[in-house]
Amino acid sequence: MPVPVSKRLGVQELADLNERFESACDGCLRHAVNERFGAGAAQMSSFRLEDVALFDMFWRVNQQARLVTLDTWRLRDGNGNVDTVMVQDTGCPLHNARIEAGTNWPRACGVWQRMVGEHGFNLFYRGPGWRLDCLCTGGRSSSLERFCLAGIDAWITGLRRDQGMERGNIGIVEWEEPRANYKINPLANWTFEEVRNYVEEHAVPYNELHDKNYPSIGCAPCTRAIESGEDPRAGRWWWESDPNAKECGLHLVALAARL
Template sequence: MDQKQIAELNEKFTSKDPTELLTWILNEYGNKVALSSSMGAEDQVLTDMVLKIKPDARIFTLDTGRLFPETYDLIDRTNKKYNTRIEVMFPDYKQVEEMVNSKGINLFYDSVENRKLCCGIRKIEPLKRMFSTLDAWICGLRAGQAITRQNIHVVEWDDNNGLLKFNPLAAWSESDVWDYIKEHKVPYNPLHDKGYPSIGCLPCTRAIESWEDVRAGRWWWENPESKECGLHKR
């Protein structure tokens, strides 16, 4: 798909309900598209939408080995509620062993370079393995989440991975997300009720204050401009 076609899709779907875009995606790409879920609130909204359109749609998540217990519980609850099986991708254990034994168990606190190395091994490498089976992917990015995401579109070309990327909730606000969750009784991570709007690995996530940016609790020791793991590198 070229940039002209992508622009046409953005013009067609940007102001539409996300389910219209999701219906088109799932019909167009079948099992060659998957929803990438971190089990966050936005991803749970998309999981509900996607599985109501196509009950056997592909959804995957990355188990870094450092997730919160509440996140593992949510994977199980989601599978049971929707009678689905979220595909779980794991990092290569040899790479993890080498990294930890050479850099330390909590290497990510020492430097941005170490943190990106950890994200690369625990998240990017398994993500690329999943992408090798896909032509397109769906994710829960919203423009209002962070300064690194302000200019996203509902349809983009992912240069880093060579496939289409869809952000159906790009224009949604945080209140839109929670209104949907409440209306449709979507299961969500209880940490959201304890001051964690964005949830990643346990040692790299903290609760935030009401006045802070929604992603302030992710890699809080870094500058806002570097707070991406590489999944959404622009």
């Protein structure tokens, strides 16, 4: 659902917020909840190291935090059970958004059934076009709009600039025109080491795969451990050769609202 015009920020206001919160992660989250979006701010989590650190911060500033995950049905061991532990520890309800075959989105289910019937369940191994254009990550991106962003004005993510690709230029607060929604990236200027230090210092539960050479974790069939010296995202869609295409469809707004 688009953010109402009355809640939208002017260009200068957005620039001011970005300057103000470039180095103030807690302040950014407080502002988002207490002054700007209230319950309309929600964290989108896939329970990676950045996500669990960010949730720890979010929960500290807002015990009514909204936490949403997009279940692709291809996740590894339920995110290493971290989602369950986090929910048990905090009591925060987790909104698990996923497409239920034949029920909550019949049109999408029909598209997927045809896709799998014609090309197989693991068609993404054929290359980036197959996973982006043939409705694997692309379809999940549409699910984001339909199931995760409904009733949300600003989604909070754990993206970091040093992950590269389009992420290299992200702002702390961004307006996503195709989704008519705000995206807040409080960790934009953090390094992986800083995130890891935060998790250790605050004893935040995390997915143990991160200790086994998985700096980045996605769906099980599309993620492997990296070798020494490899790029941290080399384990994602490892069969693809373009290092600049290691992106999940959720953050490619060009794929938004396809179904």
